Structures are given as structure tokens and as C-alpha cells.
Amino acid sequence: MKQHPFAAGLIAISIVVGLWLLAMALPDAVREYRSFDRTVTVKGLAEQEVEANIVIWPIRFSVAGNEQQAVYQALQNNADKIRAFLLLNGVDEESLTLAPPAMQDRHAQTYGRDRPPFRFSAQQTLTVYSTNVAKVRSAMGQLLELGKQGITLEDSSYRTDYLFTGLNEIKPEMVEQATQNARKVAEKFAADSNSQLGKIKTASQGQFSISSRDKNSPHIKKVRVVSTVVYYLAD
CATH class of the missing domain: 3.30.110.170 (Protein of unknown function (DUF541), domain 1)
Known part of the structure; x- marks a missing residue:
């Protein structure tokens, strides 16, 4: 079907006007798009x-001697003294855990003149795990009392954990x-x-x-x- 010349011209004019409006709006659209990209x-x-709110304090103590049974007994006595000291300073019984002792025969490891004066050496650790940090820290400041009772303590401050x-x-x-x-x-x-x-x-x-x-x-x-x-x- 043949298109009327007037209709064809109207379509062409509409296309031109549409392209012109698009060209006018395009810069603003680009600027707006770029603004969202900044x-x-x-x-x-x-x-x-x-x-x-939690402290883990390992108290490691040691005993040396030439009679194995006497060393074990001394170790047990020291553990009892440390436990009593902690309870006296407000640390709960439930917070205390005593690890098994470790015993070494020094003479079995050395020979001749290099042998140490005491044959047996034993160590044990009593660990405090408590949420009462203030009480435990107060007890730490009183450790000298255990030294006065003849208990040999290893420096455990570097192994104390605070959580x-x-x-x-x-x-x-x-x-x-x-x-x-x-x-x-x-x-x-x-x-x-x-x-x-x-x-x-x-x-x-x-x-x-x-x-x-x-x-x-x-x-x-x-x-x-x-x-x-x-x-x-x-x-």
C-alpha cells in the first residue's frame, strides 16, 4: 500500500525531533550517572x-631430695599449703585444679662428679581458673607468705592468662x-x-x-x- 507523502513527512519530522530531544537530555543523564559513580x-x-573477666594462674612448685617417698610427701604438703593459702585469700575451691606430679631421677641422667646433690626432683602445678579476677590478683600480691613457709615457687607470672x-x-x-x-x-x-x-x-x-x-x-x-x-x- 502506498504511503501518503504528508504522513511520511510527519514521521520524518517526529524522528528528527526525537533525536534532538535525546541529544539534549543525554549530557544531563551522563552527568547524573557519573555522579553516582563518585x-x-x-x-x-x-x-x-x-x-x-577470667584469670588462669598456674602456680608451679618444686621439691628436691634423695628419698623418693619423702619428695612425694613434701610435694603433697606444699600443695596443701598452697591450697589453704588461696582459700584464705578468698579464692574458691571450685577454681583450683591440681595436676599430677612430675618426678625426675637426676642421677640417672648424669654421671661421675657432675651429679647434683639431690637425686630426685619433682614439680607440680596447681592452676587457678577464676572469674573473680580481683581476688586472684590480690592473692598474687601475697605470694611472699608461701616463700616464708619454705615453698619453692617458679615464676609463673609470664604464663598467667587474662581473658x-x-x-x-x-x-x-x-x-x-x-x-x-x-x-x-x-x-x-x-x-x-x-x-x-x-x-x-x-x-x-x-x-x-x-x-x-x-x-x-x-x-x-x-x-x-x-x-x-x-x-x-x-x-
Whole structure:
């Protein structure tokens, strides 16, 4: 069927006008698209100091002598004295665990003039596992009393562990703080670049870390988390 010349001209004019409108709108669309592509990535730090709520304190003591049975008996006597000392200082009986003793025959390991004066040496460890950190630390400060009773103790301070298990209770607050700190950094960047801060594009929470505040205060823990947030920027 043959198309009317007027209709064909009208279609051509409509196409031209449509292309012209598209060309006029295209730069704005491109600018708007690019504005969504402008982002800034920032990190927000949150730190908090907390008290450890669990202490694991191994008390290692030793005895030496030439009679095996006498050494075992002396070891048992020392264990009883240490247990009584801890109970007197407010440590619960349920917190105490006594490991089996370890005995060495020194003469079986050496020969001739190098033999030590005492043949047998025995060690044993009484471990305190307690949630009453303050009481245990107080008892630590009284260890001199055990020395006065003739008990030979090994230095176990470097093997004492302090734990914090309340991370879930403080997680939400710390994540919120880290996110707020990240936003402050992003707002400063946007102001310095003559931009406006937009919505969050992506956000990720870093791993929480727990460490001693310093070597002299292992019972005080520093909890730390870093959040990474990506914001859109607009003119």
C-alpha cells in the first residue's frame, strides 16, 4: 500500500525531533550517572578498655631430695599449703585444679662428679581458673607468705592468662562508634573537595581484636575494631 507523502513527512519530522530531544537530555543523564559513580572510602576506628573477666594462674612448685617417698610427701604438703593459702585469700575451691606430679631421677641422667646433690626432683602445678579476677590478683600480691613457709615457687607470672569474654555485649556500641567516626572522616573529605556526602554504598565491619593494654597491666584489655565505609559523593 502506498504511503501518503504528508504522513511520511510527519514521521520524518517526529524522528528528527526525537533525536534532538535525546541529544539534549543525554549530557544531563551522563552527568547524573557519573555522579553516582563518585565515591569515597573511609575507615572508622573504635577502641575501648575493659577489665578481664577470667584469670588462669598456674602456680608451679618444686621439691628436691634423695628419698623418693619423702619428695612425694613434701610435694603433697606444699600443695596443701598452697591450697589453704588461696582459700584464705578468698579464692574458691571450685577454681583450683591440681595436676599430677612430675618426678625426675637426676642421677640417672648424669654421671661421675657432675651429679647434683639431690637425686630426685619433682614439680607440680596447681592452676587457678577464676572469674573473680580481683581476688586472684590480690592473692598474687601475697605470694611472699608461701616463700616464708619454705615453698619453692617458679615464676609463673609470664604464663598467667587474662581473658575477656564479654565481646558480644559491647559489639553493637563499638560498631556504631566506628561507623560514626568513619562518617566524620567522609564529611571532612567531602567539605575539602567541595562535594556533598551522599548515601552509603557499601560498609564492612573489620575483625575485633583484644590485646593487653600494656605489659604491666595484662588484666586490662584493649578492644579494637575498624569499619570500612564507602560513601557516594555529589556536587
